[in-house]
Amino acid sequence: MGSSTYMPKSKVGKWFEERLPIMGLMHSTLGAGYNAPRNLNYWWNFGSLAGFMLVVQILTGIILVMHYTPNVDLAFRSVEHIMRDVNYGWLMRYTHSNGASMFFVVVYVHILRGMYFGSYKSPREVLWFLGLVIYLLMMATGFMGYVLPWGQMSFWGATVITNLFGAFDFYNGMGESILHLLWGGFSVDNPTLQRFFSLHYLFPFIIVGVVILHIWALHLPGSNNPLGIDAKGPGDKIPFHPYYTAKDALGLSFFIVIFALFVFYMPNIMGEPDNYIEANPMVTPSHIVPEWYYLPFYTILKAVPDKLFGVIAMFFSILIFFVLPWLDGSKVRSAKFRPATAFFFWLFLVNAIFLGYLGTKLPSEIIINMGGGIDALTLGRIASVFYFAYFIVIIPVVSRMETTKPVPTSIAQSVLDARKEG
Amino acid sequence: MTTNDQIEHEEEVTRRNFLYVATGVVGAVGVASVAWPLVDQMNPSADVLAMASVEVDISPIPVGQTISILWRGKPVFIRHRTEKEIARGVSENNDPMIDPADDQDRAQKPEWLIMIGICTHLGCVPLDNTEFQSGDYGGWYCPCHGSEYDIAGRIRKGPAPRNLDLPKYKYLSDTTVKIG
Numbered sequence: 001m002g003s004s005t006y007m008p009k010s011k012v013g014k015w016f017e018e019r020l021p022i023m024g025l026m027h028s029t030l031g032a033g034y035n036a037p038r039n040l041n042y043w044w045n046f047g048s049l050a051g052f053m054l055v056v057q058i059l060t061g062i063i064l065v066m067h068y069t070p071n072v073d074l075a076f077r078s079v080e081h082i083m084r085d086v087n088y089g090w091l092m093r094y095t096h097s098n099g100a101s102m103f104f105v106v107v108y109v110h111i112l113r114g115m116y117f118g119s120y121k122s123p124r125e126v127l128w129f130l131g132l133v134i135y136l137l138m139m140a141t142g143f144m145g146y147v148l149p150w151g152q153m154s155f156w157g158a159t160v161i162t163n164l165f166g167a168f169d170f171y172n173g174m175g176e177s178i179l180h181l182l183w184g185g186f187s188v189d190n191p192t193l194q195r196f197f198s199l200h201y202l203f204p205f206i207i208v209g210v211v212i213l214h215i216w217a218l219h220l221p222g223s224n225n226p227l228g229i230d231a232k233g234p235g236d237k238i239p240f241h242p243y244y245t246a247k248d249a250l251g252l253s254f255f256i257v258i259f260a261l262f263v264f265y266m267p268n269i270m271g272e273p274d275n276y277i278e279a280n281p282m283v284t285p286s287h288i289v290p291e292w293y294y295l296p297f298y299t300i301l302k303a304v305p306d307k308l309f310g311v312i313a314m315f316f317s318i319l320i321f322f323v324l325p326w327l328d329g330s331k332v333r334s335a336k337f338r339p340a341t342a343f344f345f346w347l348f349l350v351n352a353i354f355l356g357y358l359g360t361k362l363p364s365e366i367i368i369n370m371g372g373g374i375d376a377l378t379l380g381r382i383a384s385v386f387y388f389a390y391f392i393v394i395i396p397v398v399s400r401m402e403t404t405k406p407v408p409t410s411i412a413q414s415v416l417d418a419r420k421e422g
Numbered sequence: 423m424t425t426n427d428q429i430e431h432e433e434e435v436t437r438r439n440f441l442y443v444a445t446g447v448v449g450a451v452g453v454a455s456v457a458w459p460l461v462d463q464m465n466p467s468a469d470v471l472a473m474a475s476v477e478v479d480i481s482p483i484p485v486g487q488t489i490s491i492l493w494r495g496k497p498v499f500i501r502h503r504t505e506k507e508i509a510r511g512v513s514e515n516n517d518p519m520i521d522p523a524d525d526q527d528r529a530q531k532p533e534w535l536i537m538i539g540i541c542t543h544l545g546c547v548p549l550d551n552t553e554f555q556s557g558d559y560g561g562w563y564c565p566c567h568g569s570e571y572d573i574a575g576r577i578r579k580g581p582a583p584r585n586l587d588l589p590k591y592k593y594l595s596d597t598t599v600k601i602g
Binding site: 156159163164180181182183185189195281302305362363364 | 461464465466467470474490492494495496497540543544545546547564565566567568581583
């Protein structure tokens, strides 16, 4: 957050600014004082959309807590109370539950945009780390939030996911001790629900803190851009306000329409019907599925035959993003000038979506009817191998071998060239 | 002069070092002793531990039936096995198994099979196939990831690593068993 050139117009403003220069800070981070590359496309909207979703989730969440009761005997009923009795309670809950999905959608696009245009590369590695930390915190928050309604899927999802930590059974009884510590009992029960509730309320505010660091780290080098080259002179940049505030506002309007479509017309499409049955520790639903945003990782977990290594592979599949800046050895950031990199990027994306699709299937389900038929487990293994090969083999090799296309000398120059061609 | 100064200086540094280390150690012990209650509060509380055992009257369970009771928030299966089932369990003792165990070691009294009804893979409740001895092993089947257990609760097929766990239990009389 660079030095401010902000000059308050009013006397009161000047008086205040001398004592706490917070308006200047806002001005230089999200206002006219921040000069961003002039060529940012609509993929650059998703950062501010993620920020918007964080605010929506915190606001609706605080309201839901005013009516929710974190107790195994009352939690399910209090959610029904919110849905039926509380004024606009249904709106708050549907906004919050679909909001979680929307938050993940925009964050996934935001991450993929960073991957495609090389936003993780030097000098933005720490910016990338902070983004990944936010993502990990979101995963934890989303998981714990899904447990709170105390439906069947809440309970059994919590049981399966917490049991993963029992895999760390390095000496006799260690796995069990970890589980008892996590649960506060001998199974998922009231103590578990209450601590998940406490942490589900806390984590979003930690996310806010990391978001501030994320924006701070962004403003040292400034935003990356679709060309991936450094913005140099004033000809390469335009003030964030009004140019990008207007562009973000337009994108936000479209986004809200889609968000509203889910909330008002298909509020339960992301959820599992089983979660409208109250949690019952004596009966397991016939098919346990996590929320869609965890599905690719769930498939990787199921693909490994060993419990411990399955869990390690699953965690590793996310943590590997932290070393991406060093796996990629190319001097060019943007995949616009790296055709092979771009090709494998899209392949990675298709594979990740396919992993997610397989996550909803039983391991023995036949997916491809060819010959004897190929089941979900086999395909999951192939897709998991490709997932890791993308990071460990494809990116390091392709980024170092590939002949890149000529990169424009400056952002301004590329705009002028495009005009000539047009 | 310089020598004196140096000696004094060095002496001061060692004393200071000692104080740094001592302060650090005391501080670390202090932090650890404050941190432990903050972590330990997450472990099962006294009332949860107090509920850790139940007594069950098994006299109403007819031969060939299973009941599930809730113990420590988990289902416990109590099966009154038939002679045929016991014979099958014993006869399969030497079959290939993921977690080999003899039928005799699975129950204190062979007709009463008492097990925690939690799949050892990821904690789902297996479904009962015992009534018609259906499936390849005639025991329990976990719907989550397809683990199959036999009539002694031994894992025979699927991703689960262990046989169904046996709780600690004691017969208080012929008809009462204390679990936990």
